[in-house]
Amino acid sequence: MSSENSVGVVAPQRVGFDQPLWLKSGARLHGFELVFETYGTLNAERSNAVLVCHALSGSHHVAGRHADDPESVGWWDNLVGPGKPLDTRKFFVVGVNNLGGCYGSTGPLSINPETGKRYGADFPMVTVEDWVAAQARLADHLGVSTWAAVIGGSLGGMQALAWSIQYPERIRHAMVIASAPKLSAQNIAFNEVARQAIISDPDFHGGHYAEHGVVPTRGLRLARMVGHITYLSDSQMGEKFGRQLRHGEHKFSYDVDFEIESYLRHQGNKFASFFDANTYLMMTKALDYFDPAYEYEGNLAAALVRAKASFFVASFSTDWRFAPARSREIVFALLHNRLHVAYAEIECDAGHDSFLLDDPHYHALLRAYLENIAV
Amino acid sequence: MTEHERRAKAEQRERFDFAVIASWIPPGERVLDLGCGDGRLLRYLNETRDVAGYGVEIDKESVLGCIRNGVDVLQMDIECGLSGFEDNSFDHVVISQALQTMHTTERILGEMLRVAVEAVVSFPNFAYRTNRLAIAEGRMPVSEDLPYDWFDTPNVRFFTIADFEDLCARLGIEIRERLAFDDAGREVSDDPNLNGSLAFYRLGRKN
Numbered sequence: 001m002s003s004e005n006s007v008g009v010v011a012p013q014r015v016g017f018d019q020p021l022w023l024k025s026g027a028r029l030h031g032f033e034l035v036f037e038t039y040g041t042l043n044a045e046r047s048n049a050v051l052v053c054h055a056l057s058g059s060h061h062v063a064g065r066h067a068d069d070p071e072s073v074g075w076w077d078n079l080v081g082p083g084k085p086l087d088t089r090k091f092f093v094v095g096v097n098n099l100g101g102c103y104g105s106t107g108p109l110s111i112n113p114e115t116g117k118r119y120g121a122d123f124p125m126v127t128v129e130d131w132v133a134a135q136a137r138l139a140d141h142l143g144v145s146t147w148a149a150v151i152g153g154s155l156g157g158m159q160a161l162a163w164s165i166q167y168p169e170r171i172r173h174a175m176v177i178a179s180a181p182k183l184s185a186q187n188i189a190f191n192e193v194a195r196q197a198i199i200s201d202p203d204f205h206g207g208h209y210a211e212h213g214v215v216p217t218r219g220l221r222l223a224r225m226v227g228h229i230t231y232l233s234d235s236q237m238g239e240k241f242g243r244q245l246r247h248g249e250h251k252f253s254y255d256v257d258f259e260i261e262s263y264l265r266h267q268g269n270k271f272a273s274f275f276d277a278n279t280y281l282m283m284t285k286a287l288d289y290f291d292p293a294y295e296y297e298g299n300l301a302a303a304l305v306r307a308k309a310s311f312f313v314a315s316f317s318t319d320w321r322f323a324p325a326r327s328r329e330i331v332f333a334l335l336h337n338r339l340h341v342a343y344a345e346i347e348c349d350a351g352h353d354s355f356l357l358d359d360p361h362y363h364a365l366l367r368a369y370l371e372n373i374a375v
Numbered sequence: 376m377t378e379h380e381r382r383a384k385a386e387q388r389e390r391f392d393f394a395v396i397a398s399w400i401p402p403g404e405r406v407l408d409l410g411c412g413d414g415r416l417l418r419y420l421n422e423t424r425d426v427a428g429y430g431v432e433i434d435k436e437s438v439l440g441c442i443r444n445g446v447d448v449l450q451m452d453i454e455c456g457l458s459g460f461e462d463n464s465f466d467h468v469v470i471s472q473a474l475q476t477m478h479t480t481e482r483i484l485g486e487m488l489r490v491a492v493e494a495v496v497s498f499p500n501f502a503y504r505t506n507r508l509a510i511a512e513g514r515m516p517v518s519e520d521l522p523y524d525w526f527d528t529p530n531v532r533f534f535t536i537a538d539f540e541d542l543c544a545r546l547g548i549e550i551r552e553r554l555a556f557d558d559a560g561r562e563v564s565d566d567p568n569l570n571g572s573l574a575f576y577r578l579g580r581k582n
Contacts, residue, residue, distance in 0.1 A: 312442075331449060332459040335429065338405070342442050343449045347435070361435060368442040 005081045007039040007088055010064035010074075012104065017137050021099075024289075027124035030113065034138050035104035036060045036096040039080060040088035042143065048375035049144040050091045051135060052076060053152030053159035056227070056283045057275060059103040062095035063088075078358040085367035090375060091148065099134045100126040100282045108207070108278035121207020121278060128155070128290045132162045139170065148373050151175035153355030154322065155283070158290050161330065164307040165292055173373055175312040175366075178319055178355040180326035181300050181333070182291035187321065190230050191284040194223035198277050207278050216277045221268035223280060228267045233318035233351030300329060301336035310340035312369045314362070316354040317347045342369060388519070391560050392573070393419045396469060396495055399552070399577050400424055404466035407431065407491060409453050409483070410473030413440025417447075431457075454479050457486040465491040472520075472573075474498050475530045484546055484578075493551070494578040500555070502535035503572040519558040520572045536568040543578065552577040 012035050021029045037060050042049060052062045054075070063080035066072045080086045080093050097105040100123060108123040115122075139147065150160040150171050157179025164174040183191070198204060201219030205212050229237075241260040256262045296302035311334055315327035324345045334341045346362050348354040354362070393416055400406060402424045408417050411430025414437075420426040430448040432438050441448035451459075454477055468491035470483070475498050477483055487494040499520035500506075506516035515525040523530065534542075536555065543550055555563050555571025563570040 328451075328459055332461075335449075335459075335464070336461065338427065340447050341429075341449070342438075342447055343451075344435075344438050344442070345450045361439070364439055365442055368439060372442070372445050 005083045007064035007081050009067045023130045024127040025125045032106035039093040042092040048091050050093050051150045052095045053156035055154040055156045060095040060097040085363050098131045102276035102279040118210045128158050128162050147171045149173035153177040164309040168306045168308040171309045174309040177314045180322040188288050194226050197222035217272045220272040220277050224271040225264045225268040230321045231352045236349045300333035304337050313343045319352045321352040407465045407468040409470040412437050414444040414446030460490040469495045471497050475532045488580050497575045500536050500571050500574050501533045502568050536574050547581045549579045549581045
């Protein structure tokens with residue numbers, strides 16, 4: 001990974017909030033902590049702050065690297081840095097690990113103050129709206145009354161959309177990339193397969209696996225494998241792996257024959273070695289529940305009535321998880337409300353994961369839009 | 376003509392086109408510009424008429440241009456229809472010298488007058504005098520308003536003022552105003568199908 005235009009060595013910060021947070025589910029969280037990173041400098045007018053929201057498996061570590069691990073490059077490092085499209089010479093960029101995450105923010109791995117044990121499955125279900133409410137507390141803490149922009153891909157894009165609805169006065173630009181206004185039945189179906197893989201793992205123990213000193217690795221591995229298939233496009237998978245054989249011949253066994261099997265197993269193993277199963281379950285549920293139009297009889301335009309932000313919406317041609325048509329639903333709801341919107345449908349072979357890549361045209365669009373944001 | 380002169384002339388002509396279109400757009404309107412290129416017309420309408428506009432464009436470099444120009448643009452294929460756009464959601468819909476580049480002419484005209492109260496259409500008149508001369512000499516015309524060689528033209532529909540007005544009649548489209556200009560930018564009133572190089576229409580639905 002090139003260190004050119006990198007924000008360099010970064011260190012996570014931690015902030016605690018004592019005030020309880022009422023969650024959408026009706027549950028209450030007595031205070032919580034968020035882990036976050038910042039890049040660039042907040043200007044005197046406090047008008048240049050940009051919040052980067054992560055997707056299912058992302059974290060607060062958006063850009064740069066940690067001093068103790070040169071390999072630990074941030075997940076959107078190609079976007080954020082001096083001279084990069086989200087230019088840290090202009091913007092003060094904030095990455096945060098969402099509530100319920102497993103990278104240090106309060107979540108299932110945290111100690112429940114009421115029991116003195118890890119929350120595990122007792123951690124209350126959090127939603128996209130809850131994340132946004134928690135992020136608003138972080139904004140208060142940072143002295144940011146209004147974000148210049150909130151940006152995210154996939155589940156991160158849903159947070160940007162939710163910001164525009166929940167805090168219309170606190171967001172000037174919402175950048176919603178490879179996202180959707182709600183999951184389709186097929187999306188939910190894939191999530192349910194992933195959840196069942198985890199829940200049916202004998203090591204899951206109803207979510208209290210930590211107390212048994214085990215981790216439902218097999219379930220988590222399967223969940224990631226299923227998820228990973230939906231992140232890639234058929235054409236890209238075909239191009240990258242095709243029917244290539246691992247051992248050059250058919251083995252007539254259930255070991256790895258085809259390269260794609262090896263790849264999925266590798267992805268599954270890698271993920272299962274560090275990601276928390278309860279967090280994964282909750283993230284998929286947050287995705288399933290997200291539907292701002294739900295309280296408006298399915299009318300997304302009605303849900304966006306209070307929104308004031310200008311929007312950048314982008315989709316990718318080969319993304320079948322959140323296909324371009326899903327982004328167009330958002331665009332037309334914005335149009336109904338006469339909001340500013342730029343919508344780009346980007347030709348890219350990499351499926352849903354395209355939003356993480358540095359496709360030159362995609363980055364040119366982001367750069368152009370971000371350059372026009374006044375600070 | 377030097378490149379510089381050519382560009383200056385093109386810009387002058389573009390400003391002229393924009394001025395004609397703007398003269399039909401009352402200030403403060405909501406405008407949809409189909410095939411909006413890099414958003415120049417919308418920017419002009421915004422600056423001169425305080426128009427709130429959206430552009431629709433399929434070409435990716437043009438979409439990027441729009442975003443650079445700070446113009447609200449939707450990257451979509453007009454040939455697939457305007458199904459996501461609500462009825463009468465715009466005051467005017469504009470298609471400026473782009474109708475001849477699209478296949479689904481009838482559908483687009485119908486959709487335009489569904490989503491907007493009025494449509495403004497401009498196109499090069501294939502029956503303009505010099506074009507007729509070129510054809511008479513056995514050559515496809517290349518002119519001020521049809522500036523492409525036959526082998527690299529974006530145009531796919533070649534039609535005349537007379538043809539267009541026939542189609543409007545057939546589709547129940549009311550021609551509320553028409554302006555035609557020769558290749559020097561002079562307005563023509565005598566036999567526009569022969570003397571007009573570029574035609575502008577203000578269209579509405581017949582009651």
